[in-house]
Amino acid sequence: MDFLRPTTLDEALALKAERPGAVPIAGGTDVMVELNFDHRRPEALLDLTGVAELAEWSTSDGQVRLGAGVPYTRVITELGDVLPGLAMASRTVGSPQIRNRGTVGGNLGAASPAGDTHPVLLATGARVEVASVRGGRTIAAxxxxxxxxxxALEPDELITAVHLPPASGAEQFAKVGTRNAMVIAVCSFAVVLRPGYAGVALGSAAPVPRRAAEAERFLVAELPWQTPVPLADSLKRAFAELVAGAADPIDDVRGSAAYRRHALGVLARRALTWAWDDYRNNGGERQCA
Known part of the structure; x- marks a missing residue:
């Protein structure tokens, strides 16, 4: 197995075009596990840790551009006020050592249904920036x-960044696991509220992370946007039923399909309550640092 170590993004893209079978590795928190268990044996590893362009973030045109190589720890410490939902999800990833190494770009590349950041990316309406020697493009999460x-990556493409809007309302993320820390999600949930907008997404509850479109439309229509008051229990129960109905879970060693649906309903009620309380306490707007 060859080990390729580019130092610039252009060099990395050239190597990926020349060796499309090369597997990108940044933190290695997913790839190395698969290698150690002999679940894959690629022809080459493309080490992206030396590519400085991937480890930067910036703001432009009302969006945060988060480089694919920015580790979870920096998301938490540097962007916690700007991207609170993503920071919440990042805090639940593994141990401090894993958070120091793992990246949102790596989470996207692995595309596991249980990836912690996926529900937040979906609920916020994030876009994934990818590039190759042929040029760049963005893909809706x-x-x-x-x-x-x-x-959706082509064989010669690399994830270069994720574009997310700064929080302008309220964001919440929650997950259920078999223990309190360092655990793969049995199911996970994210909700984003902005004036007249609701984003709702599920993780580890279907073959792919997915948005709950009916639940989103329900919130847009039924939340008391103009006169923020505590939510009625009936509204929260109806929302939870729509969230559970959007899932297509399986039985596995971490939990049954029935348990996942039940847990998603509980997470939906709790996270919506937290998000709505945050939204109305801030007058429907959030001042981002």
Whole structure:
């Protein structure tokens, strides 16, 4: 197995075009596990840790451009006020050592249904920036996941960044696991509220992370946007039923399909309550640092 170590993005793209079978590796928190268990044996590894362009973030045109190589720890410490939902999800990833190494770009590349950042990316309406020697393009997060551990990348493309809007309302993320820390999600959930907008997404509850479109339309129509008051229990229960109905879970060693649907309903009620309380306490607007 060859080990390729580019130092610039142009060099990385050239190597990926020359060796499309090369597997990108940044933090290695997913790839090395698969190698250690002999689940894959690629012809080459493309080490992206030396590509400085991938480890930067910036703001432009009302969006945050988060480089694919920015680790979770920096998302938490540098962008916690700007991207609170993504920071919440990042705090649940593995151990401190894993958060120091793992990246949102790596989470996207692995495309696991249980990836912690996926529900937030979907609920916020994020776009994935990818590039090759042929040029660049962006892919809506909801079009990026094409199957279990499959994504919309072409063989010669690399993920270069994720574009997300800064929080302007309220964002919440929650997950259920078999223990409190360092755990793969049994199911996960994200909700984003902005004036007149609701984003709702599920993780580890279908072959791919997915948005709950009916639940989103319900919130847009039924939330008391103009006069923020505490939510009625009946509204929260109806929302939870729509969220659970959007799932297509399986039975596996972490939990049954029935348990996942039940847990998603509980997460939906709780996260919506937290998000709505945050939204109305901030007058429907959030001042981002």
């Amino acid at each position: 909801e079009a990026f996941y094409t199957g279990v551990k499959r994504n």
